Amino acid sequence: MKANIGGIDRTIRIVAGLALIAWALFANGPTWAWIGLVPLATGLINFCPAYGLLGMSTCKTKHE
Template identity: 35%
Template sequence: MKKNMNGFDRIFRIVIAVVVGVLYSQGIITGILSYILITVAFVFLLTSFVSFCPLYRLIGISTCKIKN
C-alpha cells in the first residue's frame, strides 16, 4: 500500500472521528445513525493511522505530496 493521504487529511479524519465518539458517548446521536457514524469514524481512524484510503485509490487521487 502506498501512502495517499497527507497530514492535514489525516488530522481532519481523526478530529471527525473524535467528535463522533464524543457525540455518541454524550447520547446526542442514537439509533441507526449512531451505528453508521461510529462505523465511519472507525474507518476514518484506521485509514488515518495507515495513511491509506482505499476510496482515494479507486478514484485515483492522492493528497500525499511524497511519491513512494
C-alpha cells in the first residue's frame, strides 16, 4: 500500500474521526458516530482504499 493521503487530508481525517468517536463515547451520540473509526484508521495508516480505487491521491510524494 502506497501512501495516498497528504498532510492536510490526514489531519482532517484524524480530527474528524476522533471528534465522532468522542461524540459517540462521551455525549451519548448516535450509534452511527462510530463511523469515525474509518477516517481515523485511514488517517493513521496514511492510505485510503477509495482513493486507490479511484486513482486519486492527495499525497505530494513522488509515485514510482
